Amino acid sequence: MTDAVTRAFEALEANRRAMMVMSLPELFGEDPRRFERFSLKLGPLLMDFSKTRVATSTMRLLVDLAKAAGVEEKRDAMFAGERINVTENRAVLHVALRNLSGAPMMCDGRDVMPEVAAERERCFAFAEAVRTGALRGATGKRFTTIVNIGIGGSDLGPAMAAEALSPYIRRGLSVRFVSNVDGAHIADTLRGLDPARTLFVVVSKTFTTVETMTNAQTARNWVAQALGEDAVGAHFAAVSTNLAAVNAFGIAEAAMFRFWDWVGGRYSVWSAVGLSLMIAVGPRHFTAFLAGAERVDQHFRTAPLKRNMPVIMGLLGLWHRNVWSYASHAVLPYDQRLARLPAHLQQLDMESLGKGVTMEGKAVTRPTGPIIWGEPGTNGQHAFFQLLHQGTEIVPCDFLVAASPHERGRRHHDLLIANCLAQSKAMMKGRSFEEARDQLIARGMSRAEAERLAPHRVFPGDRPSTTFLYRKLDPATLGMIVALYEHKVFVMAAVLGINAFDQWGVELGKELATVLEPLVAGPGGAEEGLDSSTAGLLAQLRKLRV
């Protein structure tokens, strides 16, 4: 971390201390224009961060922090195709995948746009053929179910988006996702499916991931058993960067769709990794999804920092994580179809920001990414919101809600919105002891009893939240939301000086699993040298196994 960044953080620390004399309700009280001052609009989407504890001075200092850290230069380096993923020596160009303008994007001195466009066209043609029935299973029946086999970035993005866009899925088609190596997952996924009408899309950047390969093999056997070995080819497509491994699995080149090493797994839904989604919603809606993201990219590249939505999201993330020391961040979509958004953002944010060393390999001096978690409202209200309102941890929250639903009839949606607004208001405003007590007395309770109960009914308030309000959860808006969070993460990593694009932290467990698998499968007696916990668990496993 450079001296300039350290100084910018120190100035923010001082700002925090100064801010502590005023509560959020007081900030609202003193400035009737607080909402206008601390909200941003981008097309159909509004971001209201007036309920975070910031003043104009805070925002100025946060922008100074971004400048000191060279966020703009780093952003431009990403768009210019520089190898900013220094530990894997790769460029980071998922933005090229949604560059519908076709303007050149360079990687190693070459414009990648022609091959991006060509591969997208191949995917679209394949998707259309499945949708229209031009492409059928081995017995001549139309496909009615697409099963996406993948994990991590090869699962979460498309799974999240397919659920979010379910109103746009073609009638008569359904899409399922299987990821876990737990055999229960594929067993439950395949139950009730007709092999003759099922198309598998095996998605793996590396095509070596053990979960995906194991599930793909099981699916292959399932098809072969029902329809015969010769039928297998007609029921599989693959998405990967590893052509040789796809061939070795027996999937023909015509049914293989590729992407590039400059697309990180958690940033890959925009590529052929979105094939299942393309089949489900069709090329037109998928293009709208890309266009939403492209709109955010253009904004991220050109808007001044202080009015740049993903920049502000990232800076508020740093304000909360690094200046106020809040350890977690909740994503609360008041939009049931965004149920998998928290899981997608967990990978996006925690694999990107869960780092302990800087780009130069030195231990970081400040905390890095927060813990990301969440569930849709209103469900969460009846579960963990208790802690959000009265617990001792302060958790900054993102609320997301659409102005209009896809469904007819307004009652459900009016209730949904009212609840969303009520929660962020309650977090901000809280309820004092006196208010709680007087409320109880007004309901006819004795003063003594009211004073006994009131402490339990106090809400400290002053808890920060940001609300994203959008017209409707359509493909373009979903594209915007996902791209906003991607760039938010970019901004945080840029300031913290860490590499957002590698994930070495997932390797050790994989290596150890490879060593342990033969011990789990074997007859025992090979535990020598193992720690006593692992050895003890293996011994007990043998006793318990039926």
Ligand SMILES: O=P(O)(O)OC[C@H]1O[C@H](O)[C@H](O)[C@@H](O)[C@@H]1O
């Ligand atoms: O697409 P694949 O190569 O199968 O990788 C799937 C996932 O597994 C890895 O372990 C990484 O942690 C993820 O970033 C990646 O998305």
